[in-house]
Amino acid sequence: MSAPFEAFLSTPQALAAFDAPAVVQAMLDVEAALVRAQAAVGLVPLPAAQAIAGVCKAELFDVPALVAASGRAGSLAIPLVRRLTETVALFDAEAAGYVHWGSTSQDVIDTALALLQRRALAVLDADLARLAAALLAVAHTHEEAPLLARTLLQPAQVISWGHKAVGWIAPLLRTRSALRVAAEAALQLQLGGAVGTRAMLGPEADAIARHMAEALGLRLPPDAWHTQRDEAARLYAELGVLCGVLGKLARDLSLLAQAEVGEAAEPSGSGRGGSSAMPHKRNPVASMVALAAALRAPQRVAALLAAMVQEHERGLGNWQSELAEAAGLFQSAMGAAAALAEAVEGLQVDPARMRRNIDALHGLVYAEGASMALAAAGLGKSGAHALLERLSRHTAATGEPLAEGLRAALQADAVLRERLGPAFAAERLDATLEALFDARRAAEPAIARARPRLAALQREARALEESPPPWPAPAGAG
Known part of the structure; x- marks a missing residue:
C-alpha cells in the first residue's frame, strides 16, 4: 500500500500499476514466457514448461514475504525464483530443474518493468488524449474571447482565449508523440543471461529471445542492455518533459482561477477542492497535483540519468536506484494527466470577467x-x-x-x-x-494566428487517436 501523501498525488490505477502484486505478476509472466519459448525450440520438455507456466500466478505466492526477503537477497528475483522452484517441485520435481534456466535476475526484472511501463503508458496515453480533446473543445467554445496576456505576472496586451489555448495544446501533443517514439525503443525484452552473452541458452538463444519478445509484445533488441540504459533514460526524460508541460498548464489555470482574477475555474462539488476551515474556498486541486508532479519530476529524472553510469556488465546500486525512481516518475505523470483531464473537461471559463479585467486597466x-x-x-x-x-x-x-x-x-x-x-x-x-481600445479588435491578430493552428492541432489529435499506440497488451497477459 502506498503512503497516503503519495497516494493523493496520483490515482489508484497508477499506484496499482507498480505495486508489489503487479511487479511479482509481471516477473512471473516473464518466467512463463521464458520457459514456453525454451519448450518451443526443444530446450525444455513441453510438460515441464506447462508445469512451470501453470503456477506463474502471483496469488499463489506470499508477496509481502517475497518483498521482505528481497532486501537481504539484493533482488526481488532471487526469492521469487526460489519460491517458484519450490512450488513447481510440489507437483513436478523434474520440471523444477528448468525454472529460470539460462536467465538472470536482471533479465526478469528489466523485462517485467517494460511490461509494467507499457501498461502504465497505455493509461497515460488515454488520459493525454482526454486532456487534449477537452482543451481543444474549450478552446473552440471561447476562441474569440479577449483575454489579458500577462508577462512577468503583470498585464501586457490583449490576446484571445484561442491564442492562449494553442500554447497549452501544442506542447501536449508534441510530448505525447515523443513519448510514443521513446516507448517504441525503450519497451524491449531483456535476455542476456549472467553477463549478456546468453551463453547458457546455447545455439537456440536468439530463437528463444524472438519467441519471448513476440509472446510478451515487446521489441526484440539486438543485444542485452543490462548496463546500457540510454533508451530507458530517453523515455524517463520524456516523462519529465511531460510533467513540465502539464505543470505549465496547471500553473496558468491556477493563476486564472485566483478569485481576484476569476477568468477560469476548475469544476467544484462532491467534496472537490474544499477547505477544512473556510467554507468559501474553491481550491484548484487538479492543478495542485500537476504542479506537485512538475516539482518532483526534475529530481527523479536527474536520479535516473545519474543511474546510467553503471559498472561493467552489472550495476551496483545504480540499476537498483533506477528501479525505485522509475515507478515514482510514472505515477507522478499519470496522476497529473488524469487530474488535469478531469478538470479541463469541466473547466469553467468566464469571458465576461476577462473583459472586465481588461476594462479595469483603463486602456x-x-x-x-x-x-x-x-x-x-x-x-x-x-x-x-x-x-x-x-x-x-x-x-x-x-x-x-x-x-x-x-x-x-x-x-x-x-x-x-x-x-x-x-x-x-x-x-x-x-x-x-x-x-x-476595443478588446475584440485588439485580439484579432491573436485570433487569426490561433484559428489555423487550432485546426492543425485538431487534425494532429485525431491522427494520434486513430494510430494505435506502440505498447499493445499481449493476448492473455496477466
Whole structure:
C-alpha cells in the first residue's frame, strides 16, 4: 500500500500499476514466457514448461514475504525464483530443474518493468488524449474571447482565449508523440543471461529471445542492455518533459482561477477542492497535483540519468536506484494527466470577467498600439514612447482612461498638433482610439494566428487517436 501523501498525488490505477502484486505478476509472466519459448525450440520438455507456466500466478505466492526477503537477497528475483522452484517441485520435481534456466535476475526484472511501463503508458496515453480533446473543445467554445496576456505576472496586451489555448495544446501533443517514439525503443525484452552473452541458452538463444519478445509484445533488441540504459533514460526524460508541460498548464489555470482574477475555474462539488476551515474556498486541486508532479519530476529524472553510469556488465546500486525512481516518475505523470483531464473537461471559463479585467486597466494594455500609431503618424518612435509612458503613469495613478489622457494631451499641445498634422485631427483621433481600445479588435491578430493552428492541432489529435499506440497488451497477459 502506498503512503497516503503519495497516494493523493496520483490515482489508484497508477499506484496499482507498480505495486508489489503487479511487479511479482509481471516477473512471473516473464518466467512463463521464458520457459514456453525454451519448450518451443526443444530446450525444455513441453510438460515441464506447462508445469512451470501453470503456477506463474502471483496469488499463489506470499508477496509481502517475497518483498521482505528481497532486501537481504539484493533482488526481488532471487526469492521469487526460489519460491517458484519450490512450488513447481510440489507437483513436478523434474520440471523444477528448468525454472529460470539460462536467465538472470536482471533479465526478469528489466523485462517485467517494460511490461509494467507499457501498461502504465497505455493509461497515460488515454488520459493525454482526454486532456487534449477537452482543451481543444474549450478552446473552440471561447476562441474569440479577449483575454489579458500577462508577462512577468503583470498585464501586457490583449490576446484571445484561442491564442492562449494553442500554447497549452501544442506542447501536449508534441510530448505525447515523443513519448510514443521513446516507448517504441525503450519497451524491449531483456535476455542476456549472467553477463549478456546468453551463453547458457546455447545455439537456440536468439530463437528463444524472438519467441519471448513476440509472446510478451515487446521489441526484440539486438543485444542485452543490462548496463546500457540510454533508451530507458530517453523515455524517463520524456516523462519529465511531460510533467513540465502539464505543470505549465496547471500553473496558468491556477493563476486564472485566483478569485481576484476569476477568468477560469476548475469544476467544484462532491467534496472537490474544499477547505477544512473556510467554507468559501474553491481550491484548484487538479492543478495542485500537476504542479506537485512538475516539482518532483526534475529530481527523479536527474536520479535516473545519474543511474546510467553503471559498472561493467552489472550495476551496483545504480540499476537498483533506477528501479525505485522509475515507478515514482510514472505515477507522478499519470496522476497529473488524469487530474488535469478531469478538470479541463469541466473547466469553467468566464469571458465576461476577462473583459472586465481588461476594462479595469483603463486602456493601459493598448499603450503600445497607441504609441506605434502616433509614431507612424509623425511623432517618431522615441517621442511617441515617451508620451505614452507619461500618460500611462497618469492613468495608473488617477484611473483616468488612457484614451482621455491622450486626447487631452494632443489638444493641449500645439507642438504635437503641428507635428502630427491634419491627419490626426479630432475625428481621426477618435477613430484611431476606437480601434485601439476595443478588446475584440485588439485580439484579432491573436485570433487569426490561433484559428489555423487550432485546426492543425485538431487534425494532429485525431491522427494520434486513430494510430494505435506502440505498447499493445499481449493476448492473455496477466
